[in-house]
Amino acid sequence: MNDNVSKRILIVEDDPFLRDFYQELLSSEGYTTDVAPDGEIAEEKIKQGGWSVVMLDIMLPKKDGLQILRDLQLQGPKVKNGPIVVLTNLGHDAVINEAFGLGASGYLIKSSMNPDQVLLEIKSFLQKPTNG
Amino acid sequence: MQSPDSSVVLLKLHQFILDSDDVHALVTNLLPYFLLQLSSVGLTYHFSVAILIDQTGRIQQNYLAESVNLAQKSQRIQDVISLEDLFSKGGKWEREILWGKAAVSSEISTLVNHAYQEKYPIKSVVVCPIKSAQKVSGILILGSLRSADQIKPEELLLVEQITNLLAIAYKLQDTQSSLTNITQEVYKMNAKLHELDKLKDDFVSVASHELRTPMTAIRSYAWMALYRPDMPLTQKMKKYLDRVLVSTERLINLVNDLLNISRIESGRIEIRPEAFDIQVLVADALAEVEAKAKEKNVRLLVRSTSVPKVFADKDKIHQVILNLLGNSLKFTPPEGSITISYFADGKMLDVSVQDTGVGISKEDVGRLFQKFGRLDNSYVAAATSGGTGLGLFICRNLVELMHGKIWAASEGVNKGSTFTFSLPIATPEVLSNANLYSQHVTGEVKQLEPVAI
Numbered sequence: 001m002n003d004n005v006s007k008r009i010l011i012v013e014d015d016p017f018l019r020d021f022y023q024e025l026l027s028s029e030g031y032t033t034d035v036a037p038d039g040e041i042a043e044e045k046i047k048q049g050g051w052s053v054v055m056l057d058i059m060l061p062k063k064d065g066l067q068i069l070r071d072l073q074l075q076g077p078k079v080k081n082g083p084i085v086v087l088t089n090l091g092h093d094a095v096i097n098e099a100f101g102l103g104a105s106g107y108l109i110k111s112s113m114n115p116d117q118v119l120l121e122i123k124s125f126l127q128k129p130t131n132g
Numbered sequence: 133m134q135s136p137d138s139s140v141v142l143l144k145l146h147q148f149i150l151d152s153d154d155v156h157a158l159v160t161n162l163l164p165y166f167l168l169q170l171s172s173v174g175l176t177y178h179f180s181v182a183i184l185i186d187q188t189g190r191i192q193q194n195y196l197a198e199s200v201n202l203a204q205k206s207q208r209i210q211d212v213i214s215l216e217d218l219f220s221k222g223g224k225w226e227r228e229i230l231w232g233k234a235a236v237s238s239e240i241s242t243l244v245n246h247a248y249q250e251k252y253p254i255k256s257v258v259v260c261p262i263k264s265a266q267k268v269s270g271i272l273i274l275g276s277l278r279s280a281d282q283i284k285p286e287e288l289l290l291v292e293q294i295t296n297l298l299a300i301a302y303k304l305q306d307t308q309s310s311l312t313n314i315t316q317e318v319y320k321m322n323a324k325l326h327e328l329d330k331l332k333d334d335f336v337s338v339a340s341h342e343l344r345t346p347m348t349a350i351r352s353y354a355w356m357a358l359y360r361p362d363m364p365l366t367q368k369m370k371k372y373l374d375r376v377l378v379s380t381e382r383l384i385n386l387v388n389d390l391l392n393i394s395r396i397e398s399g400r401i402e403i404r405p406e407a408f409d410i411q412v413l414v415a416d417a418l419a420e421v422e423a424k425a426k427e428k429n430v431r432l433l434v435r436s437t438s439v440p441k442v443f444a445d446k447d448k449i450h451q452v453i454l455n456l457l458g459n460s461l462k463f464t465p466p467e468g469s470i471t472i473s474y475f476a477d478g479k480m481l482d483v484s485v486q487d488t489g490v491g492i493s494k495e496d497v498g499r500l501f502q503k504f505g506r507l508d509n510s511y512v513a514a515a516t517s518g519g520t521g522l523g524l525f526i527c528r529n530l531v532e533l534m535h536g537k538i539w540a541a542s543e544g545v546n547k548g549s550t551f552t553f554s555l556p557i558a559t560p561e562v563l564s565n566a567n568l569y570s571q572h573v574t575g576e577v578k579q580l581e582p583v584a585i
Binding site: 090 | 340341344345346347348349351352353355356359360384581
């Protein structure tokens, strides 16, 4: 449990309730967490780099998740990042395919997962090797 | 006996009607044409006026044609004849019109416009009612420079025959007009329907999207309160929170189902069939529900046998199987079992999901596959795991899109149920007609939202 604190998770989600929830859920597991409420702040933080996992909502104000992924392809982060996991409301969306094409490693359907399932998914992503 | 001249004139007029391209202007063009044909056999008229009236006697249309030699044509029918005189009740023309035959008269002083008479020495008129369906639908008036006694009965007969042709021509013209109007209405309505359809699609998409965010928040926080409280919970609190959780799950499933139905009904779901072994898909589905089945102490059994490959859309069938398994799980008490079996008849492969659960009464079997066709006595079971009443409806839609059928059978209440769906076997014949089994979508393709078990 102690080495969880070395894992840094960035939560990009514009809905304040969900954002707080994910932060509380992951912090209580011992992970170090940070949040971004819109696309611009998100891109800034992602480009700083060093995140073990990035949870990236697609529908964001100022800049959407896909655009962030595109920008990342042009200019990578200062320090490598772990897997980027897309947060979505709908399954099998064309958006998800596009995200995969732009470097995302996985996706979570927010509305269909219980918190324990979210934790399981994040844990499995944390074990994946980094992919920038 | 008809004179050869008359026959020729009539033949020409028949041909004219048949050859006419522009049905909208049929009567307009027919009027001068028959004046021409009449004069070519020596029966000259200076003008012809055709008035069409509706059932209440109101004038619908009027047409005017004059002799071709005129340098200056009249603009309006009122410049030639007086309509008041023609239609005056008790007037001399009323009798002719009601009589129903063509008549010639030299009493034209009130009928023909005075100014016109000064320009052209009209001596007589022939008046003939235009009849359709045994009713007077109009009047034909021909004005001649010849005197009344020069117009013989044979000529009047010919005018009557021409009038019949005029009636036919008008019918054609009127029908064409209605058709054009109706077609335009249809185009307008169609455009409106497309617009509404798109609005509905957009609404459903946005609504289901927007609804999910608060749904997720409610679900997440309720879960946290129930499973990770920072204080001890009373039994009551646990129950309340559990019910909140169950309800949010139900709500999310309902939103998913509604979205799926909307997509299926809008034809936005693609069917991409392929030949595959359905037992592999069944095995996958069983693996997915295994945990829940264990939890409920229900056994999952399969009567494996060699089955032919089916030709269907894997993803959609996967959804159907999951739905049926999920239903059986919901309605089968502990110590029960769910058995999957197969039957092939050469054309179709039947896949049956049989359970030892609460069964279905005879009256209810028919309602199962309709929208919201949940059974009254199933609320008890459904309340613990949440059903939307739409799952079977969606299954039926999907199976039928793949040219299959789905049906249910049960011995009765508490005697278990068997749900069976059939799919086309991947015979060479089926494979060679693959495009009949697919559904393509132009424009945006949508996938189905995941089924909850």
